[in-house]
Amino acid sequence: MMRLLGVLRHQPTDKWVRARVGDRIVVDSRAALLLWEPRRIVPTYAVPDKDVRAELVAVEPVPESDLPVLHPGIPFAVHSTPGQTYDVRVGDEVRERAAFRPDDVDLAGHVVLDFDAFDWTEEDEPLFSHPRDPFSRVDARRSSRHVRIERDGVLLAESRTPTLVFETKLHPRFYLPREDIKAEVLPSDMVTACPYKGRATYLSFAVGENLAWTYPDPLPDASPLAGLVAFFDEVVDVTVDGVPRTRPDTPVAKVMKDEFGVS
Template sequence: MGLAWQQGPLSERGVGHFLTPEALPTRLLYAEPLRRRMRVRFGGSWIAESEDVVLLHEPARYPVAYFPLSDVADGVLERLEKVTRHQDLGETAWFTVSAGEASTPRAAWQHTGLPAHAQVLQDRVAFAWRGMDAFYEEDERIFGHAADMYHRIDIRRTSRHLVVRTGDRVVADTRSPLALFESGFAPRWYVSRADIDESALTPVEGQTFCPYKGLCSYYDVEGASKAAWSYPQAWQEVAPVRDMVSFEPDLLTVTLDGAPLALEPGQQVISHGIDRGLDADEVERVGTEG
């Protein structure tokens, strides 16, 4: 998703190409000012607050927010003996984060052996997202990871003919699907339940969490495991696909205007767990607000 994730331009499997006479390095890291006030809550307290956050985009990772040490509350960080080495940024020190009665080891880190070209991260610390209680931009909670300014979702109505089959059985047939275009992904096609033979769908226990769309539910389709999915309470930003269903073209036969669809390389999604202190009910409430 976004700049360095999935098939973004700085990922190691980008779908596009930089038009340069010489090949670029295999790994490109990109740091930029967030230009938004960001806050971290832990143990019932605000432990960091800054308008000078730097966002680091690293291949195959979600964006990471780095706070100036001067904007972290006193007594929150306790340096550990544990030291690791980042392949691009050098020696990395680790900290226990403590506030009130709460304490979590290895919940923050600082790159202490930075090369000269990465000094923008000097004297900055990052907090483990799921190790903290919550992160905020201004007074709004940010879910999943630091907001990727290059991640975008566009949803478009279309009259293209989408058909989903398993063997000889038609599971879905529509001339009014919605096309969801998401940064770093091939298009996904969503179908209204009115155009689906729902007797072919068997709900599966368990959900995954998308920081951009909300909680995702899955269905087996005629024995094909998790071959379809839906966002029953999709967040307001993607409300048009709320409770519609999308189908996996590598598990079912999906045709668009008669041409078969295939799962593009690199499109597998790494499931995102729900943030610490965030329950499913709260995620669903976000989907109904606005």
């Protein structure tokens, strides 16, 4: 799969896809494509022109990106393949640079839309963050491993009943029962969304902001994670069955350092 990361890829989906701005339908398609731009690690939707119910206004694109990987934090307006960028006009509202038409003969007559600019549904269920990748799985498994989580010598959590989450292309995460949190939890107003698990709220501690997260009301496929707490292994010390684990080197580590001063 990683050998294909630098390739413009697309495949059809049988899902009924719609996008809205408020109560107004912007896209209504039963012939959408899942599309991966080169080096972009999550997909978005390309839909036939006839399924778009908004005005597309051609604008100057931002320069093409030469970043090695376009992770979800890189805006949609940054592209890695040639094409035409558009503003999307819906009545009196304008979503700037929210549409893109790649210069690819196989995608003629299709336009790609910014997932973050609209509210999306597959069939009648809302989507979060980006379309689900059909080549990704999220498997939650109850375990009896002994997990300790510390930072700067402070014990944050310890559990013998963790749930391990194995997600395609990512390292395992350890989700622990809330009662196994040993340190005082401080308030946080941070919220993020995952297309597979739902909306997450965050937990801070005296030794660092937003070190952990929980899904109070996860999506049905992630129901075993309801109320459990996971920590960013990138910035805490995890010991499993007495063996310390190496902190993974991921883009999350840079985000935690740049945004919250945690490393």
